[in-house]
Amino acid sequence: xxxxxxxxxxxxxxxxxxxxxxxxxNTIDRTNMDSIINLCDEYALEMAFNIKEAYKDKQxxxxxxxxxxxxxxEILKYALALGCDNAYLITDKVFLGSDSYITSKILAQAIKxxxxxxxxxxxxxxxxSDGDTAQTGVGIAVNLNIPVVTYISSLIEVNDDSIVVQQNxxxxxxxxxxxxxxxxxxxxxxxxxxxxxxxxxxxxxxKDIKILTANDLGFxxxxxxxxxxxxxxYNAYRYKEDNNREKKIYSGLSSNESxxxxxxxxxxxxxxxxx
Amino acid sequence: xxxxxxxxxxxxxxxxxxxxxxxxxxxxxxxxxxxxxxLKLLVLCPNNSNFDEMNSELKxxxxxxxxxxxxxxxxxxNSDYYCLCIKEIVQEINPKIFLIGGTNIGRTIAPMxxxxxxxxxxxxxxxxxxxxxxxxxxxxxxxxxxxxATIWSKTYPQMATVRENVFKLEKWEENDPHxxxxxxxxxxxxxxxxxxxxxxxxxxxxxxxxxxxxxxxMGLKNKEGFTKLENLANIMGAQIGATRLAVEAGFASxxxxxxxxxxxxxADLYIAFGIxxxxxxxCGIKNCKKIIAVNNDPNAPIFxxxxxxxxDDAFAIIKELEKLLLLKTV
Ligand SMILES: Cc1cc2nc3c(=O)[nH]c(=O)nc-3n(C[C@H](O)[C@H](O)[C@H](O)COP(=O)(O)OP(=O)(O)OC[C@H]3O[C@@H](n4cnc5c(N)ncnc54)[C@H](O)[C@@H]3O)c2cc1C
Numbered sequence: 337x338x339x340x341x342x343x344x345x346x347x348x349x350x351x352x353x354x355x356x357x358x359x360x361x362n363t364i365d366r367t368n369m370d371s372i373i374n375l376c377d378e379y380a381l382e383m384a385f386n387i388k389e390a391y392k393d394k395q396x397x398x399x400x401x402x403x404x405x406x407x408x409x410e411i412l413k414y415a416l417a418l419g420c421d422n423a424y425l426i427t428d429k430v431f432l433g434s435d436s437y438i439t440s441k442i443l444a445q446a447i448k449x450x451x452x453x454x455x456x457x458x459x460x461x462x463x464x465s466d467g468d469t470a471q472t473g474v475g476i477a478v479n480l481n482i483p484v485v486t487y488i489s490s491l492i493e494v495n496d497d498s499i500v501v502q503q504n505x506x507x508x509x510x511x512x513x514x515x516x517x518x519x520x521x522x523x524x525x526x527x528x529x530x531x532x533x534x535x536x537x538x539x540x541x542x543k544d545i546k547i548l549t550a551n552d553l554g555f556x557x558x559x560x561x562x563x564x565x566x567x568x569x570y571n572a573y574r575y576k577e578d579n580n581r582e583k584k585i586y587s588g589l590s591s592n593e594s595x596x597x598x599x600x601x602x603x604x605x606x607x608x609x610x611x
Numbered sequence: 612x613x614x615x616x617x618x619x620x621x622x623x624x625x626x627x628x629x630x631x632x633x634x635x636x637x638x639x640x641x642x643x644x645x646x647x648x649x650l651k652l653l654v655l656c657p658n659n660s661n662f663d664e665m666n667s668e669l670k671x672x673x674x675x676x677x678x679x680x681x682x683x684x685x686x687x688x689n690s691d692y693y694c695l696c697i698k699e700i701v702q703e704i705n706p707k708i709f710l711i712g713g714t715n716i717g718r719t720i721a722p723m724x725x726x727x728x729x730x731x732x733x734x735x736x737x738x739x740x741x742x743x744x745x746x747x748x749x750x751x752x753x754x755x756x757x758x759x760a761t762i763w764s765k766t767y768p769q770m771a772t773v774r775e776n777v778f779k780l781e782k783w784e785e786n787d788p789h790x791x792x793x794x795x796x797x798x799x800x801x802x803x804x805x806x807x808x809x810x811x812x813x814x815x816x817x818x819x820x821x822x823x824x825x826x827x828x829m830g831l832k833n834k835e836g837f838t839k840l841e842n843l844a845n846i847m848g849a850q851i852g853a854t855r856l857a858v859e860a861g862f863a864s865x866x867x868x869x870x871x872x873x874x875x876x877x878a879d880l881y882i883a884f885g886i887x888x889x890x891x892x893x894c895g896i897k898n899c900k901k902i903i904a905v906n907n908d909p910n911a912p913i914f915x916x917x918x919x920x921x922x923d924d925a926f927a928i929i930k931e932l933e934k935l936l937l938l939k940t941v
Contacts, residue, residue: 351754353856375859436722437731465859466754468872469734471722478726483691483804486719500807505715506866507623509810510688515803526861566731566766570748572758575890581902585914587922594921595931598882598903601919602847605823605879 341396341516342455344447345384346476347377347415349408350466373411376461380522381415382529383491384459390494397421401446403431403439409545416540417532423543424450428550433562436467440475442560445553447480457499458519462487470521477519485514489525613645613745616706616768618697619654619677620716623687623811627654627665629819630712633778635672637739638710642673644741645707649675652788653700655693655795657686666790671782675789678704682795684802687809688716691802694723696795701728706768708747710739713774721772731764733771735871737894747771752871752890759890776819776875779898816866817874823849824878824899826869828892829856830885830906830925837862839929840884846936852876854892870895884925888913 352370381400388396400415402408403426412423426446434442447458458480460473470486477484485503492500492511503510504523514520532540550560558564586594615638620628635652642648652674654665658681669677680700684692697720701709709724711717713735725732733749742748747769753760764770818824825844827837837853844851853863855870869876871891877898884905886892893916896902904917905928914920921928 435731436734437725437729440722440726463872465855469722469732470718471725471732471734474719474722475726478723483802484719484723485690485804487715505688505812507812509812510806511808511810513805513807518803523865524859524861566729567733567762567764569753570742570761570763572753572760575752575759575893581916582918583915583920584918585909585920585922587909589921589923591923591927591931592935594905594923595928595935597919598905598921598928598932599935601880601901601903602823609822 339395341391341394343384343398343457344455345380345400346443346460347400347402347411348374348464349404349411350374350464353465373414374461374464375524376463376522378529379524380459380461381418383522386491401443403442412545413540416543417537419536423545424548425545426548430550430557430561434560435565435567436469436471438560438565440472441479444476444479446548449553456516460521462521462523473521483514483518485512486521488520488522612705612707613648614651614706615642615648615708616651616653616704618711619652620712620714625660627668628712630775632780634710636781637778639673641741645745651676651704653678655680655685655696657683670785673783673786677788678791678793680793680795687806689802689804690719691804693720697724698727709768709770711772713772717772721770725770730766730768730770733762736771736773737777737871739771818850818852818876821850821878823880824852824876825849825882826852827857827884828854828886834862843929843933846933854886883913886913887911888916
C-alpha cells in the first residue's frame, strides 16, 4: 500500500456576480466589483480535505494551482489558510486570452512540471461562474491521460486504490468508482464549507506561493494565449431589447392593485385553457 | 469534409433525447448553407437496442447517414468507452462540424473529444450559423450579462454544445437514411471507471412543457423566500424556476435553473420575482408568450424584456397574490 497521497486542486478567481449593480443604461457598474474564489472550486477544496480525512493511514499532501494574474494570489493564500500544503500561481503575459482548450494544456503542463508523474488525484470545480464552459477540468484529464468523472456531488468511501463518489446527472444519481490517478470535477452540493482558522492562517503566512511562467512550462509565445487558442471571439454585440414585448411598466401602484393586474393575466390563461 | 455530424445521445431508458432532434433540425439549416454537405448521426448503443424504433423516429430529418456503434459497454455511460469510440469514428468521418447536446453526458464527452482531437469547442451556444467563409459561427452570451459573443474556430471539426430545448423542432419529408451498423471492438481495453449503482431521479423537473412558471432570483433573499414562491405556485397550479445565482446560493435546486446554462422554457406565462434580467437568464425565457417582472429596482434590465413590469417588493406581491387567490376559491 502506498503511504503517500498527492492531490492537486485547480482553482480560479472570478468576479463576484453577487454584487452586480446596474446603471441606468443597463450596463454593469464595474467600479466596486470584488474578485472571489469560484464557487465550485470551494467545493473542490472541500472534497480534497474530505479525502485527506478519509484516508487516515495515508500521508496526504494537497497542492493548489491557479492560473491568472498576480491578484489570484489572494485565493491561493486562502487555500493555504484552509490547510493546503503548497500553492502555485501560473502566470504570464503570454497566457492572456487563452481559451479553455489552451488553459487545460497549461494547467496540465504545470501539474506535470511539479509532480512529474507522481500524483494520485486532480480535483477541479465542474465549471467557473464567469465562463461556465465546463471544459477545463475535463481537458486537463485528457492532457494528463487519466480518467475523469464529472458532476461529482459527494464522497462515498475511499479504498486503497480507488474512490467511490456520487455523480448527479439530470435523470439519475450514479454511484461511480474511480481509480487513484484520475481527475474529479466537483459541483456545488450546498454542504457546509470549512473556514480558515487562526492556526491555519498563521501557518499559511510561512508558506510561499511558487510562480510558474510560460518559460518554466516550456511554452512558446505562439502556442498559448490568443494565438494558440483554436477558438476566438469574432465579434461581440449588445443583446437587443425585445421589441415584441409590450413593456408596460407600473410603478407607484399599491401591491393590491399590481397583484390584480397579474391575476388578470392568470385568469385569461385559465379561461383560454377551459375553452 | 463539409459534413455535419450530430451526437445521438440516449437517455437512461435508451431513447434518443429531445436535444438530438433539435440539433438535427438546426443542422438542416446549416447544411443548406454549405456545399455538398452530408448530415450524419452517430448513436452509441448496446446490442439489444430498439433500432427500428429509433429509425422510425429519425425519418423526418433529412439525415444522410446513421451510424449505430454497438457494444455492450454502452449500456450505461462511461466516459472512457464513449470517448474512445466517438474519437475514432469522428476521425474516420472527418466532419466539418460536430454538434453535441449540452446535457451532463454531452458536456462531459465534448471537451474530451475536442481535447483529444486538438480542436476548439464552444459550450452552451444559443445560436448557430454558417458564416461567409462557410464555417461554423457560434453565439453565446459573455460574462456580465450585457454582451453576446460570436465565436469562430480555426480548427476542424468545429465543435459546439447546445442545451436541450434551445432550438425548436421542425420536420421534413420522410427519407431513407443510409444505415451503418458497426460492432465496435474495444479489444483488450478496459476502463478503470465503473458504475456501481444507478438511482433514477424521480422528481420531474422538466419545465419545457410548463404553462405557468413562477421564477425567483436573488430578490427572494433566502430559502424561505423560495418556499413562499412555492406555496403560491401550488395555489396557482404553476411550476417554479430559478436563476443561477439563486441556485448557487442554495435557495433552489439546480435542476430548476432557467437560462443559458439551465433549462430553456416556453411557458404561456412567466412571472419573474426579484430577477435582474441578465442575458444568460433572458435567453432561456425568450420563447415564453407573456413575461411579467416584479422587481423593486426600476433600472433592472428585465423591464426592457417583459410585457408587464411591476416596480414593487416581490414579497408584498407574493403575499397579495396568495390572499387574492385564496379569497377567490372559497
Ligand atoms: C457563463 C454564464 C452562464 C450563466 N447561466 C445562467 C443561467 O443559465 N441562468 C441564469 O439565471 N443566470 C445565468 N448566469 C448568471 C447571470 O449572468 C446572472 O448573474 C443571474 O441571472 C442573476 O440572477 P438574479 O437575477 O437572481 O440576481 P441579481 O442579478 O442579483 O438580481 C436580483 C434582483 O432582485 C431585485 N430585488 C432585490 N430585492 C428585491 C425585492 N425585495 N423585491 C423585488 N425585487 C428585488 C434586485 O433589484 C435585482 O434586480 C450565467 C452567467 C454566466 C457568466
